[in-house]
Amino acid sequence: MGPSVMKKGLLLIALVVGGGCALFLYAAATRGLSAREAPSAAEAYATRTFRRWAVPANARLLRNPVPPNPETLRHGMEHWADHCATCHANDGSGKTTIGTNLYPKAPDMREKETQSLTDGELYYIIRNGVRMTGMPAWGNPEDGENDHETWTLVLFIRHLPQLGEEEKHLMSTLNPKTPSEIEEERQEEEFLSGKDLSKHKSTNGRKQ
Template sequence: MKRRTLVIVVVVVAMLSVIVAVAASLLHDGLSARAKPTQIETVIARNARRLAIPANARLTQNPVLASVEDLRDARLHFADHCAICHDNDGSGETAIGSGLYPKPPDLRLPQTQNLTDGELFWIIENGVRFTGMPAFASGGEHGGTQDSWRLVHFIRHLPHLTDAERIEMERYNPKGPGDREEEQQESDFLKGATPRRKPESQDHHKE
């Protein structure tokens, strides 16, 4: 009887320690999104995500053949919908991407490239809960499953992206009023309309 009580106490203490360790791991840095997820969190999250993706979805083959045209469509689609967080080259080093928790991983590295086509497709279609990764399955201009499969081809291409491709993508990145004004000024300047002057507000950076 006494032994049984001891076993129960040991089990309860062990469970409480695990809960405290996980809570401490989750609550580090006062829940600031500027922090980097701990190793434990990353391992738990990636494994939980893997388990949550149904096995048959994981093994689905890409039904879309990657023609040159399809690859270009996917590239420009990525520039428009994904690069705001993932950057055109997939590094994830954008103002929004680096402010997220967890941050978007570098899509060129093995941890992403080793995911199956089916897993990449599932993530694009369904998003990842508790992260900034949105589900694109019914997302407005995102044109259905074909578009997601084309994006899978593009993600495979990311480690070999050329400078020319990246520069073309920049023209398709979403733009704010400041960028548009700058483009307009550049185009006016190239047409020889008015001499181009920098707005004075930029000068204080030089001081």
């Protein structure tokens, strides 16, 4: 191979690599890598179909061993308000700051797409999470198919389409709070109960 042939080869490689980089940058600049956009219909369909295949057939057929009654539903509701509502919202709409800005978004779980999943599929998704999405895996892996908590969550997801205003209100009191929200509530309570705030502040040594 003569030096001129080698030079041409290198030039070709540089052109291909450079062209590839330019294309990627162009795509990123025009479409972006933003998580704000919603996936296209084709992408959403492909990922859902793939996810359905990824749930083993025996997992899909699992029956919920926990019977629906006020106590088990309440358990699921409390767990949901505490761990799931940050992304999925108390009513399951997914309309929260995090839920709407993930890619893919947290879906509206009251809709057919979610409600038509089997109990086993819901259980499997909660226990295993969904790779490459914001959905984490929950519970202790050793509990296998008998994680009582997760099954109460499945019951609660089934209840989402009928969730009442009173229940939503109750849930808002069960949502996790930041330390500053807790502090704010404490101060409000103290103020309402007529305690002297300034005295308390000086004893715990914190400046506002």
